[in-house]
Amino acid sequence: MKDGGQGNKKPPSFNQRLRRLSDWQQLAFATALAQRSAINYQLFSESVAFEGGAELNKLLGLLWESLLVREARINWAVQQEKLPALQPDPAAFDFYGVYPALDAVMALELAVEQRQQPDPDTAVRASKLSRSTVRQFLEMQLPETLEEEQVAAWLNAQPLMQDENDFQDELLAQVSSQFQPHPELIRQIRELARNQGVSNLGISLEDEEA
Template identity: 40%
Template sequence: MRVILNKKLNIFQQVRELEGWYAVAFSATLLERMLPNYVLFCEATEFADPAQYRNSLNAIWEWLAVPQAKINFAAQLEKVEDAVPDAVDFDNYGVYPAIDMAMSLSATILLIQGEDPQGAVVVSKLSQGGVEAFIEASTEEDISDLDIKQHPLMQWEVETQQELLIFLSKCAKNAESCKQLKQLATAEGMSNIGIEI
């Protein structure tokens, strides 16, 4: 099923219309932009080995690129859930983007397993919400909704998701598309909240 782009629909409504391979590809691309936040958190706190999340995301890309690949996503989900930080245990801000990544990775695996058909919407909202929370946390004074919308990081986030929807409306379901999606995710050399990759 192809995506029909409608300017009147907001991003979340457009993402809701994605199905199957396209929904997973959308999620994987956003995960690629969120993963550095988790890696940095793990390196700063020695909480867990971030390689596990890299491996799980690689498994998702493999599933997208090679449809007949045999991947045990139940085992992947278990490993992901074993490495979710608890905000109560940490007093640094980095725990929140790390939790967003963990929840997004779980949602994508559940989407692949057919257990959460709206997994891509979850990832879309967590990625945007993470950017919003980061902007609020890094601003001294109170910040309005309009200021958040106009913040360069939020504009970049929204543009990236829109660009992704446009790409998915035209692309084929193959390994070459996966390669292009990964490039789209990492082209700027920064995570969704501006951490250098």
């Protein structure tokens, strides 16, 4: 019997599901990934005495506030003007940590841009950025014996990459679980994003202080 083609219909891909998110869901997804990567920025700024950590956290707080309080009056054009000063110049630091720190600012910028001018590709770009941060970190640990065609499989099999994928799956599930940004849901997403103080690279401030 014919099933009208429905039986062969493929489920939407992860990125397709991201593109179907509403404006506030896109913002919540991007903000959560920016929150999770903020630890990388904090560690970098403390290691090299680079100012910006407090301002980055303040901007994250404003983004969460805008999701929690619809009538919150925030001048996002002014906030966006603060972003360039937060970006460290990789050429000025002989230290790998500058790259994840720069990615953290880029993640924050994506969320701020989404708040100002909604874009259906924001969540996809944020997702790819976070995965890229993890991938580049793992690439520094590639076994020398690996053949080029084995690299992708090795990267995907690493616990850190699997954790990134699992985190994004859970984040998408929570973000898409409701049609409206109820405060309880936003707080739940924010708590998930804080990830018990561990960044997408599996590091925390407590690890550095120990």
